[in-house]
Amino acid sequence: MxxxxxxxxxxxxxxxxxxxxxxDPLRPDDHRDARPxxxxxxxxxxxxxxxxxxxxxxxxxxxxxxxxxxLLMALAAIPGSLVPQNTSDPNGVRQYEIDxxxxxxxxxxxxxxxxxxxxxxxxIYLLLFISLIGCIIPRxxxxxxxxxxxxxxxxxxxxxxxxxxxxxxxxxxxxxxEEAARLLRRGGYRVERYPVRxxxxxxxxxxxxxxxxxxVFHAALVGVLLAVGLGQGFGYTGxxxxxxxxxxxxxxxxxxxxxxxxxxxxxxxxxxxLRLDDxxxxxxxxxxxxxxxxxxxxxxxxxxxxxxxxxxxxxKVNHPLEVGxxxxxxxxxxxxxxxxxxxxDGNIVDEGPVxxxxxxxxxxxLGVLKVPDGLAEQVGLIGFFYPSPFGEEGGPYTSxxxxxxxxxxxxxxxxTGDLGLDxxxxxxxxxxxxxxxxxxxxxxxxxxALELKQGERxxxxxxxxxxxxxxxKRFVALDIHxxxxxxxxxxxxxxxxxxxxxxxFVPRRRLWxxxxxxxxxxxxxxxxxxFAGLARGDDPTLERAxxxxxxxxxxxxxxxxxxxxxxxxx
Amino acid sequence: MKRLVSAVGAxxxxxxxxxxxxxxxxxxxxxxxxxxxxxxxxxGDGSVVTVAVGDRKPVQAYAGELxxxxxxxxxxxxxxxxxxxxWYANCPPCRTEAPDLAELHEQYEADEDVVFLGVNVExxxxxxxxxxxxxxxxxxxxxxxxxxAVQLAFAGxxxxxxxxxxxVLDREGRVAARFSGIIxxxxxxxxxxxxxxxxxx
Numbered sequence: 001m002x003x004x005x006x007x008x009x010x011x012x013x014x015x016x017x018x019x020x021x022x023x024d025p026l027r028p029d030d031h032r033d034a035r036p037x038x039x040x041x042x043x044x045x046x047x048x049x050x051x052x053x054x055x056x057x058x059x060x061x062x063x064x065x066x067x068x069x070x071l072l073m074a075l076a077a078i079p080g081s082l083v084p085q086n087t088s089d090p091n092g093v094r095q096y097e098i099d100x101x102x103x104x105x106x107x108x109x110x111x112x113x114x115x116x117x118x119x120x121x122x123x124i125y126l127l128l129f130i131s132l133i134g135c136i137i138p139r140x141x142x143x144x145x146x147x148x149x150x151x152x153x154x155x156x157x158x159x160x161x162x163x164x165x166x167x168x169x170x171x172x173x174x175x176x177x178e179e180a181a182r183l184l185r186r187g188g189y190r191v192e193r194y195p196v197r198x199x200x201x202x203x204x205x206x207x208x209x210x211x212x213x214x215x216v217f218h219a220a221l222v223g224v225l226l227a228v229g230l231g232q233g234f235g236y237t238g239x240x241x242x243x244x245x246x247x248x249x250x251x252x253x254x255x256x257x258x259x260x261x262x263x264x265x266x267x268x269x270x271x272x273x274l275r276l277d278d279x280x281x282x283x284x285x286x287x288x289x290x291x292x293x294x295x296x297x298x299x300x301x302x303x304x305x306x307x308x309x310x311x312x313x314x315x316k317v318n319h320p321l322e323v324g325x326x327x328x329x330x331x332x333x334x335x336x337x338x339x340x341x342x343x344x345d346g347n348i349v350d351e352g353p354v355x356x357x358x359x360x361x362x363x364x365x366l367g368v369l370k371v372p373d374g375l376a377e378q379v380g381l382i383g384f385f386y387p388s389p390f391g392e393e394g395g396p397y398t399s400x401x402x403x404x405x406x407x408x409x410x411x412x413x414x415x416t417g418d419l420g421l422d423x424x425x426x427x428x429x430x431x432x433x434x435x436x437x438x439x440x441x442x443x444x445x446x447x448x449a450l451e452l453k454q455g456e457r458x459x460x461x462x463x464x465x466x467x468x469x470x471x472x473k474r475f476v477a478l479d480i481h482x483x484x485x486x487x488x489x490x491x492x493x494x495x496x497x498x499x500x501x502x503x504x505f506v507p508r509r510r511l512w513x514x515x516x517x518x519x520x521x522x523x524x525x526x527x528x529x530x531f532a533g534l535a536r537g538d539d540p541t542l543e544r545a546x547x548x549x550x551x552x553x554x555x556x557x558x559x560x561x562x563x564x565x566x567x568x569x570x
Numbered sequence: 571m572k573r574l575v576s577a578v579g580a581x582x583x584x585x586x587x588x589x590x591x592x593x594x595x596x597x598x599x600x601x602x603x604x605x606x607x608x609x610x611x612x613x614g615d616g617s618v619v620t621v622a623v624g625d626r627k628p629v630q631a632y633a634g635e636l637x638x639x640x641x642x643x644x645x646x647x648x649x650x651x652x653x654x655x656x657w658y659a660n661c662p663p664c665r666t667e668a669p670d671l672a673e674l675h676e677q678y679e680a681d682e683d684v685v686f687l688g689v690n691v692e693x694x695x696x697x698x699x700x701x702x703x704x705x706x707x708x709x710x711x712x713x714x715x716x717x718x719a720v721q722l723a724f725a726g727x728x729x730x731x732x733x734x735x736x737x738v739l740d741r742e743g744r745v746a747a748r749f750s751g752i753i754x755x756x757x758x759x760x761x762x763x764x765x766x767x768x769x770x771x
Contacts, residue, residue, distance in 0.1 A: 247718035252731035271725030374700035424666035
């Protein structure tokens with residue numbers, strides 16, 4: 001963690017506040033002077049409450065703290081993927097509560113089931129925000145001043161600096177400096193002429209882009225955080241179970257479940273319809289362990305927008321369909337046997353596919369059919385569908401393969417009584433509440449559950465009517481996402497990378513050239529020239545840059561080389 | 571294999587996630603936490619939205635098949651005020667409000683200028699007819715679950731955002747009012763129908 005103490009903090013602040021009066025007020029922040037070792041015998045000044053506030057603020061806005069917070073945020077997000085979250089998997093949370101009520105209480109107490117909305121997670125990212133912004137703003141102001149500042153005065157003794165070189169030139173001092181300034185300007189330096197003792201000089205600085213890149217990088221990080229945060233607020237996700245030959249329309253009512261972001265009211269969703277035309281699946285049996293493996297799923301769908309025509313689309317695993325600003329993912333699939341229910345006179349009271357929710361990998365499905373109107377009393381059917389049944393006559397059965405065929409079996413228990421649909425209270429479509437009903441087939445009714453293969457028709461008990469298993473359709477469960485922030489996140493991420501690369505590879509450096517007439521009294525007889533540079537931050541190529549400048553300068557002025565140059569120059 | 575199992579799990583979860591939302595996802599979780607799992611559909615919050623004449627958006631033409639077996643085209647509604655009720659037979663609130671709708675329809679049955687129409691979002695013709703018989707509803711319903719032509723036409727701005735939803739359309743077929751969820755006040759519906767009839771007179 002930060003090892004700064006309040007005392008030297010004050011010193012830094014002082015240095016920063018002296019501004020133009022300081023020796024080098026525009027020292028970039030990426031350049032760190034060596035700190036004098038802390039001394040045991042120095043008593044630190046006592047800080048008042050304001051002093052402490054300032055101290056904590058400076059701690060918070062230091063880059064190190066930001067990095068630590070970023071790491072903490074990554075760590076804090078881990079529980080979000082270890083335990084089910086209320087926002088994405090409420091069933092998982094309920095299941096967790098059922099499986100382990102004790103642990104659930106503890107984890108719920110520390111908000112682990114709402115990780116991303118929890119107090120501690122929010123604290124981390126809010127602190128990170130404050131830290132980043134509190135760091136960026138002062139640096140930006142500082143950098144803006146630096147951008148407008150002139151290069152610093154030429155130091156009195158260049159010989160102490162990097163890559164120091166001396167040369168003599170036939171040209172007079174002014175011409176030499178003029179030429180040096182021209183060369184430096186061409187190399188992207190900002191130049192300024194300063195007189196020095198006995199002659200003249202040019203001071204040059206370049207690489208402001210380095211700090212700009214650094215700031216862009218940090219600002220883009222904030223941008224990414226904001227885009228993700230806001231994007232979740234403006235996005236929505238929903239699920240829908242869709243049976244073959246039926247259609248989903250992107251309105252709130254079209255969803256089975258809908259999770260809008262904070263700023264979404266569910267109005268004005270992009271209008272489109274999606275029809276499930278067909279669904280194919282391929283399975284193989286793993287020769288090693290004999291287990292069934294899904295090879296491939298493919299959804300054949302049609303999509304249309306308002307005023308448009310149907311167009312064919314496909315969805316495959318990991319290849320969502322993009323339509324109307326949403327991405328449609330395949331979440332699951334199963335069978336929807338078509339069941340026709342008739343009254344005792346043979347009039348159809350209900351027909352159509354019934355979703356049988358898969359209970360295992362071989363797609364044994366559990367389904368519910370409620371027939372509220374048209375029969376002597378309300379009838380509820382609950383049963384299983386076995387694509388490839390296996391078991392003794394009369395059950396129990398299991399499915400041994402997920403493909404359906406001739407042998408596919410439907411077993412139904414029959415209940416009569418009150419389906420609970422008439423008291424206005426919402427009921428789960430996929431569950432049958434039998435508390436107000438009597439079993440007439442299956443369970444404890446004394447009558448066996450109905451068993452049907454495709455094309456078979458059986459009478460319901462008590463002369464209620466009959467059921468027929470007329471056909472088989474597929475259904476898919478779709479997961480539909482709308483996330484408007486993806487583009488923004490990408491843009492900011494690219495900006496961050498560009499900024500980072502710039503700040504890493506653009507050198508920030510200063511170069512000086514001084515020229516003193518050989519004989520001060522006789523200008524024009526030639527001059528002694530000195531070259532040197534100073535790195536700002538990390539700059540391994542500085543020495544070569546100075547050498548390069550000196551060499552070019554000689555070339556331009558047509559001066560003889562001081563000694564043969566070993567390296568070839570390109 | 572593992573992926574398949576997790577897909578099955580996710581599917582089961584998605585199917586089980588049948589909750590009643592009357593607001594944000596917080597309510598979804600809330601209703602789930604309380605264990606009063608909803609119905610695998612989004613039920614309404616009982617809110618009423620009326621749209622001023624100047625703000626109404628034109629609705630594209632749509633066609634469909636009625637539970638009576640006849641065809642239907644939105645052109646039939648032109649020049650008349652219409653009430654569209656989005657419903658399906660196994661939705662408890664739809665069953666609760668059905669007698670009120672039957673009564674409202676009776677009130678306007680003689681009026682050539684008012685059309686009542688159901689839009690069934692889920693059922694086959696026999697089931698829709700069984701429901702109508704059960705509650706004495708004498709207006710037909712479009713069977714919309716096959717191609718969602720009606721739902722798509724009204725999707726977007728003032729969309730049916732719950733089941734049931736009742737829309738009142740003006741003489742140009744544009745949405746004048748929307749009742750999300752169960753109709754709690756039939757008198758309000760007839761007031762809005764009357765106001766819409768009186769527009770432009």
